[in-house]
Amino acid sequence: MSIFDTGSPINKYTKVVPVFLTINNAYAPYAAATIHSLTKHVSPDRYYKVIILHDGINLVNRWRLRSLVTKNVALQFKKMTRSLYLKAIITYCTRRQKGAGDFFSSAVYYYRAFIPMLFPIYKKAIYIDSDVILRGDIGELFDIELGDNALAAVIDPKVTDIKEFRDYVDNALGIPHEEYVNSGVQVMNLKKMRKIRYLTQMIDLIREFDADLVAPDQDYLNLILRGQILPLSPVWNAEPTKDLPRNVKLVHFNLFNKPWHYKDVPCERIFWNAARGTGFTGELKRQQASFDEKKQKEDHEKVAALIEKAKKLGKSKEPIIKMNKEKSQD
């Protein structure tokens, strides 16, 4: 069929839904489950483009991920270039990796901050973590009206639930915890983020304060975009629970109890159903089998260290990072 035929994709799919993931080789198997779940819940009338920001994905992983494309879900790889901005972030992350509770010190977490600048062709886009599984059409999330907000995201349930995180957000960041969002699912107003120079602001804060934070890039996101974030319905970034409400459209295996590490964790069926058919199931099963007592112990200690860090910083008398109001509100 020629692209000039009536009803061909080029005519029908006018509005592309861009969905970004940021990964390295280690994240590829989880990202495959995420993308696979996305393709199973798309609307047949729309066109979706999954864009993978990475730092060098090997050919096998690339080939496996590419095999997930469907009639209306395309895939694009974009390798992060070594800009001065990225260099500043990598240096910052490398220093942070020496401390305890350094859960989020990988530079991969920061790639999403580059999306507005790297993709000027888009005004709006979705970002999702590679530890999420879709149960609804991501196009619906894309359609949410942002108005003048820079972002839409879900109020972080882990912060709501865990006292140490609440105190950390309230005292160390100086943000009321009821406003603090999780960065694992974002509807980004790229036009607005470019306008306020989001990435530049983040680099400036990193350079000025060199702060040792609990969830660095998520903390910067909340600090920089404070007052410009639209809270999303929790169905778009839900914690895995035993009796998951039926209306949940996206499950986020955030922080603990990753189903590829542990058996008998909430919503594991949802994860394994999405992983099936990606070509990564064997690798994921092997990961789970090799996650022995020693690794489990290390994992628990890592989480405990993160909470301990939040507890310590939560006693701050004043925010660690002093925001320049004029600059942040542009």
Ligand SMILES: [Mn+2]
């Ligand atoms: Mn996550």
